[in-house]
Amino acid sequence: MNNYNILVVDDDSEIREAIKIYLKNEKMNIIEASNGEEALKDLENADIDLIIMDIMMPKMDGIKATFKIREDKNIPIIMLSAKSENTDKILGLNIGADDYITKPFNPLELVARVNSQLRRYNNFGHKESKDEIVVRGISLNKSTKTLKVNDEEVKLTPTEYKMLKLLMENKGRVFSISEIYTKVWKEPFINGENTVSVHIRRLREKIEINPKEPEYLKVVWGIGYKIEK
Structure with a gap:
């Protein structure tokens, strides 16, 4: 099994911790960020395979961060949204997010969506390498x-x-x-x-x-x- 690097971006530390527990059971490495600005810095310093991105965050929200990431990266992005954030969710998908899941979510469903995106990306997508x-x-x-x-x-x-x-x-x-x-x-x-x-x-x-x-x-x-x- 590949040890994928997953960037979890959410200002709620309890949500980050819950996601980390379930994804670590899948032998994935977790990198945490509490806002979009931190996420962009992490992308510069680590080889990230997939991003789980909350929409509502301080400093830089998930919409702005996704827009910046899509300027030059094709990494799969799963957005986390509250039911009241449907407009932002649609905007996120339109600017390049690959999937979304609504809070509160079933952690097993999130794991399934992560695995699905990783399979799709590695089989059919275009993973950028150092070359x-x-x-x-x-x-x-x-x-x-x-x-x-x-x-x-x-x-x-x-x-x-x-x-x-x-x-x-x-x-x-x-x-x-x-x-x-x-x-x-x-x-x-x-x-x-x-x-x-x-x-x-x-x-x-x-x-x-x-x-x-x-x-x-x-x-x-x-x-x-x-x-x-």
Whole structure:
């Protein structure tokens, strides 16, 4: 049996403790957080396989935390909601939660839902590894140097791979044309604008549904390009 790491996020310590007892019986490792801010920090420091996320919490609630997590991670998220939180529950599902369970809940049902999500994710999902960079629907494998867009493999030239790797490893950061050129081509930037622009256009044709209205590879006018988080 896999020793999955489960992040339990709830401001009620008694609920966290109850969940921990039942999941430890399933040989799972439990990491606890009392709000969304703590959860985001835990995600940076540990390899998490699944998140159980309460909606109503101080500092950062479960909706905001889920939205932030879904910017670049595909980890299964099960939301905990009170019956009075139906609107938030629907919002949570719409922004990327995989399942929900209503408080008060049967712990055995929660365990069953956790196991179900882990099976689905590991059999059919896309678990990000240290060799992969994932930004929503696109994933770049640094070991095999392969690109998948919505689970379909897309062929890249060596230069396209280097450029996309640079941008995906630094998602959200804007690179000037000269920076891209010197980092990818490893030579001084002299009249390289057209060269970079041509490769940007080709990359967009490969990763974007509509290259004229890019979802991933964005231009920041007067500055350069970035991969949108």
